[in-house]
Amino acid sequence: MTYTIEVNGVKRTVDVDGDMPLLWVLRDVLDLKGSKFGCGTGLCGACTVHLDGEAVRSCQTPVSSVGPTAVTTIEGIGATPVGKRVQAAWLEVDVPQCGYCQAGQIMSATALLAKTARPTDQDIDAAMTGNVCRCATYTRIRTAIKKAAGMNTADAGAL
């Protein structure tokens, strides 16, 4: 069956099963490889994309459920002002190690900052706990989110 979805501002028509998850439509049909497969069950966040600005797990989102909502992926998030700031902060802080989870991290962080311009540590925990970084770059993820928000990061880790 064919579905027309809007991905990063462009309408794309795909001929796939309706229960095919958006992740695999993006990766294997539309050749957008930035969203990653980690667990297939919504437990790791590597596949996070935005539907109308909301962070969702694309591995748990059947393509038939997308409808007219706007899909934004890591390939398109830099076109939004918040996404661009988050990417720049990720580079400045040198967050990645292996980098595999970072697309999902950036998508979740961007969704957080779009709603909460100056998040507390608890806000960050709540928004980011669904995104696993197996290299555990969490200290830098937290710092980069605060940097992208224009917050002071100098006292991080004081005890």
Added chain:
Amino acid sequence: MQTRHLLSDHPAARRGSPSRRAFLKVSALAGGGLLLQAALPAAARAALAAASTPAFVRIAPDGIVTIMAKNPEIGQGIKTMLPMLIAEELDVDWDSVRIEQAMLDAAKYGRQFAGGSMATPLNWDPLRRVGAAGRQMLVAAAAETWSVPESECRTSSGTVYHTLSGRSLTYGALATKAATLPAPDLNTVKLKDPRDFKIVRRSLRSVDNPSIVTGKPLFGIDVAVPGMLYAVLEKCPVFGGKLVRANIDAIKALPGVRDAFVVKGGADPKGLVDGVAIVAETWWTANKARESLEVAWDEGPGAAQSSGGFAAGAAALGKQAPAKSLRADGDAKSALAGAAHVVEAAYSYPFLPHMTLEPQNCTAQVHDGKAELWAPTQNPAPGAKLVASTLGIAESDVIVHMTRCGGGFGRRLLSDFMAEAAWIAKTVGAPVKLLWNRQDDVRHDFYRPAGFHFFKGGLDAAGKLVAFSDHFVTFGNGDRIADSAGMDSSEFPAGLVEHLDYGLSMLPLSVPTGPLRAPRSNALAFVFQSFIDELAHAAGQDPLAFRLALLGPETRVLPGSADPKNPLRAFDTGRMRGVLELVAEKSSWGKRALPKGTAQGVAFYFSHLGYFAEVVQATVARSGSVKVDKIWVAGDAGSQIINPLNAENQVQGAALDGIGEALGQAITIEGGRVVEANFDAILPLRIDQAPPVEVHFLTTDHPPTGLGEPALPPVVPALCNAIFAATGKRIRKLPIDPAEIKWT
């Protein structure tokens, strides 16, 4: 990921050619420029027993220097760091450097692997010599051009200067001429005084980060080859099981499925084993088809094994004398009998998975007796060898592209997924991307082996440790210890306690085991540094002071039993004392007034040539839930921290990795199979559990060593020791069970 087909024109065809013996090969680039290729002689190698380290540099007429990154990138930052060494001695600006990932090509690059935190010690000297040789040739080219002595020339930022005449020429302008000059002797090229370093010790960002944050295809899973199909492979859940029959015809009839077939493999889990391959037009279709798959397995004798059975077997063996002695200093039995105070404790730890976030995968195409693979591998050369033997083709007919790896942790040192992809691609006759799902990845790993330790420690009336014994019950078949399941006879505190016994017994095992980040050390640190802590408390001494007393006031160098002649493998008590004192200072050890339920714990460990002492501050709620408040790390990895920005990242990640293992990770074996399947049962650390990690390096006058692993082992006992200090409950079994540490 854009890919190129290189079957017809690839350096693999040249493998084994005389270039392996070349000392330093120089050639002109088409269109001008210098190509510098070096295969270092044995004499130039570090004191470590490993392969030589050639490198590959290209200088274009416009001054852009392209450096090949020869080793696999798994997140350890090596793609950035190794080229830094060449660029430093070549004396070019980092901004003018471009980095390209090398393919597998042993003739050109020597050993290409990511393991053992060995890239720094193996490459620190040789790669700087490559850069220095290039610089020397560019200086010679300039001197010849100007008819001046080389000694009057100096270099800076990719330019040669003749100060007396005020002349200068860029490397780009000199490269073509330099390519015609004889190559210098790598053993005698002049290296910079470390005081003059401009790139080493600079915090440089990882070169792939701009691609990572914008979602560019970099990883094995991102590879796309024209005409590629997607495959899954269903294997027997019981290790060693054989396939009896499967409903292949029904699977083949499913929409979107292009092929399905039985794979008949061998008995070695490191290679191809029995399974059913399903090949489809999309990966999702192939994976979904497994829901309709019906397979009858002959589970074999492995089905009788279980975690409960291992524990019972270990408990029985622990009551007996060890089957084999590893070390016997003095007379531990008599010393324990005569000790003023004897402490006995049994410790254990579980099997652990690697759970790289990028599941195992490989893309392969096979035709005309040649195989080309795109593999996220830590160890491409053994992978190529395995593919060759699996397909029955020559190793020289296997081409391996190394992709970026979405985590390694030791899992991708094994090459099973490469053999599978190659076999499936050959059978299908089309390019195939094999991708495991998470359940495959958790249930078909090479696990960190579980283990059991039965300790006794004897203190004299003054609280000094005078006798120590460990009966280690591990796994093995016949006389052969399972992979990564051994222990060295030099394990601390060996050599520092007068009467000491180490012995070992083995339980048979069908579960495949292998190296997990800081192999052996990640488990041994927990048991030894926890038991040492028990002894400190029994002696009524501060745990940090007790450890300092054990190390002693004078520096001693105790040879490592695995590699006794290698000075870097020896345990230097002074270096450990140094980091222990540093971490005590930075954490304000013993000086903090902490509320009930909150405490600090300390531990140290020497592994992968690095000395690390760590303090964990943790808070245990009355319910037993654990919150790690902060980690302080002090590390000694030699004279230079090459890229401080990445070094800190590695150390923080390693410490947090250990916290994750201790809090939530165990593989359970029942009926010969793994019970856990995904991240709801085997718990990776999450951001709300991750405390700040403060990292301090002590630089000492020793060769630089690696940082991928050595910060991990001590954090586990440091956490457990903090929990004891907070609650009075001793963790003797991992992972930490909140029900066991409730307090009132």
